[in-house]
Every structure is written in C-alpha cells, then in structure tokens.
Amino acid sequence: MFIPQASDWEASIVAAITEELDQLKYLIEDESGSTEKGDIHAQISRVCGLTDLAQNDAVPFAASARLQIRELNEMAMGMIRNTLDLTPVSDEPLQSFEREAAQGLFDAIALNIPQLAQGEARKYAIALSTNAFEELREYMGEHPDFEMMEQLVLVQDYRVMKLAGDNR
Known part of the structure; x- marks a missing residue:
C-alpha cells in the first residue's frame, strides 16, 4: 500500500x-x-x-x-x-451536557475564525451575551485558541442585545 x-x-x-x-x-x-x-x-x-x-x-x-x-x-x-495524577483543577464536577454545549459553540466559532478575522471586509460577526461567553470561558478558556477567539467575538450584556432587536 x-x-x-x-x-x-x-x-x-x-x-x-x-x-x-x-x-x-x-x-x-x-x-x-x-x-x-x-x-x-x-x-x-x-x-x-x-x-x-x-x-x-x-x-x-x-x-x-x-x-x-x-x-x-x-x-x-x-x-x-x-x-500524573490527573484530578481536575476544579473540585466541582463538570456537567457533561454543559461542557458539550460549550464545546459545540467553541467549534462553531472556530470554524468561522477566517471570516471573523477579516472584520469590515467580510461584514461578518458573532455576538454572545456576557453570560453565554462566561460559560464558554469556564469550559473552554484553557484551549489554546480561546485567547484569539476572545478577540474576535463581540460580547454584550443581554439587555443591550435585547434593546438592539432584530436588525435584519
């Protein structure tokens, strides 16, 4: 072969x-x-x-x-x-469905990084509420690409997002 x-x-x-x-x-x-x-x-x-x-x-x-x-x-x-003794850094057990959701969101954003990095040229953006972003940080914050992703995602207070409404 x-x-x-x-x-x-x-x-x-x-x-x-x-x-x-x-x-x-x-x-x-x-x-x-x-x-x-x-x-x-x-x-x-x-x-x-x-x-x-x-x-x-x-x-x-x-x-x-x-x-x-x-x-x-x-x-x-x-x-x-x-x-190594691989006990988790945190003593709190992670709920698998929350971790899976964070992983799915992280993967979706990661797939769009090329478009997000082009900013105004592509007019492409992803906005997350502060709460959603903090949960993403909790589960995925140690991922090597998280810091770059953090620079490309708009994080807003949910109330501000709600006031902005649907701008389609």
Whole structure:
C-alpha cells in the first residue's frame, strides 16, 4: 500500500506537536518547584488540541501525517498516564451536557475564525451575551485558541442585545 509523504504544512504541524510534547515532558520532569499543576494541565490542553486535528476528517492530512500525529498523541497519553495524577483543577464536577454545549459553540466559532478575522471586509460577526461567553470561558478558556477567539467575538450584556432587536 502506497502512503504519500506529508506536505510542508503537515510537517510543520507535526513539528509543532513535537515541540509541545517536549515542553510537556520538561514540565513533568521539572523538579525546581516552579511548575504548577495548572501549567501541566494547560500544556496537556495544547498538545491535545493539536493532536485532535488528526481526528478531524475535514482536515486533508496525508495518511502518513495522520499516523505521525496519532503516534505523538499516544506518546503524550502514555507520558501523562505514567507520571500524573490527573484530578481536575476544579473540585466541582463538570456537567457533561454543559461542557458539550460549550464545546459545540467553541467549534462553531472556530470554524468561522477566517471570516471573523477579516472584520469590515467580510461584514461578518458573532455576538454572545456576557453570560453565554462566561460559560464558554469556564469550559473552554484553557484551549489554546480561546485567547484569539476572545478577540474576535463581540460580547454584550443581554439587555443591550435585547434593546438592539432584530436588525435584519
């Protein structure tokens, strides 16, 4: 079976994942006392965010690149299983339906980032109520793309949104 070689953009993603994995290993092995559990959790989120790309069939990875990313993911998961107590940062149990809703909203916004980033040229915007955005932040705030997304989404008080009405 012929497996085509990865392109430059695929090799760049694999290289970025490898760098993030090296950073995770550094944080796990750090004995200086300056690394906090939250630092490690954030790094795990970055690694997982990148390796999750291999699970998305819409991203046109060559089979070889997809395999490399999955292998890097397995390395990360093995490292995590062998060295960490992965209790949640928060003691409150997360309700799965709220997390799933936040993930769905996050994914919908992420798919529109190219249009949102073009601002006035595309006249494309997404507005969320302050409450909706805070729930999104609660569940997705540690995602590596959240900070960029935060800059592109209009956040308004619900009462202001209601006063503005339907402007179609």
